[in-house]
Amino acid sequence: MTQIAHERPLAAPLRGPAAAHTPRSAGRRPWVAQAAVLLGALAAWELLDRSGIVSDDALAPPAATFARLGELLVTAEVWTAVGQTLTGWGIGIAIAIALAVPLGIGLGLSNFAYRSTRLVVDFLRTIPALGLIPLAALVFGASRSAVLVVVVPACVWPLLLQTAYGVRDADPLALETARSFRLGTWGTLRRVVLPGALPFVATGLRLSAILGMLLAMSIEMLILVPGVGALLGTAQRNGDTVDVYALTLLAAFLGLAVALAVSRLERRMIRWHPSVRSRR
Amino acid sequence: MTMTDSEFLQAIGLSHSYVVDRAARPVLHGVDLQVRAGEAVCVVGHSGTGKSTLLRCLAGLLRPTGGEVRLDGRRVMEPPPDLAVVFQDYSRSLMPWMSILDNVMLPLRRGLGSQERRSRAQQALADVGLDGTGSLYPWQVSGGMQQRVAIARALAYRPGVLLMDEPFASVDAQTRADLEDMVLTIRRDTGITLVVVTHDIDEAVYLADRVVVLAGTPASITADLRVDLPPERDQLTTKADPRFLAVRAEVFNMIRTELARAGRAT
Ligand SMILES: Nc1ncnc2c1ncn2[C@@H]1O[C@H](COP(=O)(O)OP(=O)(O)OP(=O)(O)O)[C@@H](O)[C@H]1O
Ligand SMILES: [Mg+2]
Numbered sequence: 001m002t003q004i005a006h007e008r009p010l011a012a013p014l015r016g017p018a019a020a021h022t023p024r025s026a027g028r029r030p031w032v033a034q035a036a037v038l039l040g041a042l043a044a045w046e047l048l049d050r051s052g053i054v055s056d057d058a059l060a061p062p063a064a065t066f067a068r069l070g071e072l073l074v075t076a077e078v079w080t081a082v083g084q085t086l087t088g089w090g091i092g093i094a095i096a097i098a099l100a101v102p103l104g105i106g107l108g109l110s111n112f113a114y115r116s117t118r119l120v121v122d123f124l125r126t127i128p129a130l131g132l133i134p135l136a137a138l139v140f141g142a143s144r145s146a147v148l149v150v151v152v153p154a155c156v157w158p159l160l161l162q163t164a165y166g167v168r169d170a171d172p173l174a175l176e177t178a179r180s181f182r183l184g185t186w187g188t189l190r191r192v193v194l195p196g197a198l199p200f201v202a203t204g205l206r207l208s209a210i211l212g213m214l215l216a217m218s219i220e221m222l223i224l225v226p227g228v229g230a231l232l233g234t235a236q237r238n239g240d241t242v243d244v245y246a247l248t249l250l251a252a253f254l255g256l257a258v259a260l261a262v263s264r265l266e267r268r269m270i271r272w273h274p275s276v277r278s279r280r
Numbered sequence: 281m282t283m284t285d286s287e288f289l290q291a292i293g294l295s296h297s298y299v300v301d302r303a304a305r306p307v308l309h310g311v312d313l314q315v316r317a318g319e320a321v322c323v324v325g326h327s328g329t330g331k332s333t334l335l336r337c338l339a340g341l342l343r344p345t346g347g348e349v350r351l352d353g354r355r356v357m358e359p360p361p362d363l364a365v366v367f368q369d370y371s372r373s374l375m376p377w378m379s380i381l382d383n384v385m386l387p388l389r390r391g392l393g394s395q396e397r398r399s400r401a402q403q404a405l406a407d408v409g410l411d412g413t414g415s416l417y418p419w420q421v422s423g424g425m426q427q428r429v430a431i432a433r434a435l436a437y438r439p440g441v442l443l444m445d446e447p448f449a450s451v452d453a454q455t456r457a458d459l460e461d462m463v464l465t466i467r468r469d470t471g472i473t474l475v476v477v478t479h480d481i482d483e484a485v486y487l488a489d490r491v492v493v494l495a496g497t498p499a500s501i502t503a504d505l506r507v508d509l510p511p512e513r514d515q516l517t518t519k520a521d522p523r524f525l526a527v528r529a530e531v532f533n534m535i536r537t538e539l540a541r542a543g544r545a546t
Contacts, residue, residue: 173372176341179358180365181387181437191386195377272377272417 092151100159108167129154166200295346381414
């Protein structure tokens, strides 16, 4: 609460343009600060390249990188790769949701199930997802199945745990209200428990979506499953420095786009939640 | 089973203990309360005596650790179908993800049809003076308005028995008077049975056929006073009526004595 109040000072409209360069107004308009940081990073990149400290094989100049990215973005090959990556990622997330949300509801509803599976869940989710890659490559080769075998298990955990937390977090008085009006088990679940758990599920979805994108591209890169990751892996194997940098930027933008899209979706899903209300 | 009219809603030897740090903490002990069908009973008592606990037992939401609650001759083990509760903590009992209208429609059965459900909910909102707020969310309106949404929701349900826990605590004096009169009107029109918990002695006497005082630790009913006033009541004339003043003074004294006794005990 206090943090929100701090970020949005009540006196803001009274301030004149003279205040535009104070740190507070930068906080109020984060894009100003963000643009400054971005320009700084680009400048540092350019300086590092010109200084010659790093060899040309290891560092591409920013201008050439962006020019190459521009060229790549008009080829069908890159857009096909983007589509393949997004498809693999999307299928993986969809399967993870279909598995994790119902299971999470079950875990959240039953105290017994929640307590008795806690240890197993905590153990299983510490298995590093990347550790599954050699196994996936061995069994499925460079195919979408290999992507899914890594993405799905990794993305199940955040969704499963968040859903279970959300269900367990239901307000006791809201439940009592449901009981006094005799909404029944199904009515209570559908109209009270699940809507209340949605903010938690949305957080789980955001975590899983970003994690899923990172993993999908990593697998594509390591075992050359067709997609953005494979383009990057191939460029690296060919020693094509500018291509590597351009494709890395592309991969970063793809990850950013996914993160932004999911945050938007999250806010739409839970318009009523205190974390979203103030921004309406 | 023989049953007289006076045994419509009853608490018989009702006791309740909460478990705090593995020890039983008795809150109610041997509460006996009889409410006739169509009667209005107000429960008064100082903060923390167990008024909400009693109400939750009557509502079938809390299984008492001793004694029993009966409604229309049947033992209450779960919330009965013909009963509605307005909770003290009204804001938490409203669903923040539902509009005000949807909140009021929450308890209305699908079987009623969407037209009927909507018009009932709108009527109930109008009854509590909240016309035209249906599309807002509970968190977009004031605490007093939220409290009235909770009341409207219970009214839309059209229960035979309405239990209200300090239902007018967050509204201004004028709205409070209006809501009290609305409750009296609804009572006259529907013959609803009412149990109202309140801190306000004037309100208790104004609304009730009987005022019961809950006091002691653990609490029981220490006084049961009949309000000898005609059913037609008026904010000005009733509150100036000598009979009103007499009951008011009596309740006031009972509570003051109880507080003094509790003060000596500690
Ligand atoms: N769930 C609970 N667990 C343990 N103790 C409780 C619980 N609920 C209430 N109590 C205790 O029981 C006593 C009675 O509580 P209750 O809420 O019934 O009082 P009340 O008369 O409604 O008070 P108020 O007028 O402040 O609403 C209080 O001392 C309270 O601390
Ligand atoms: Mg109370």
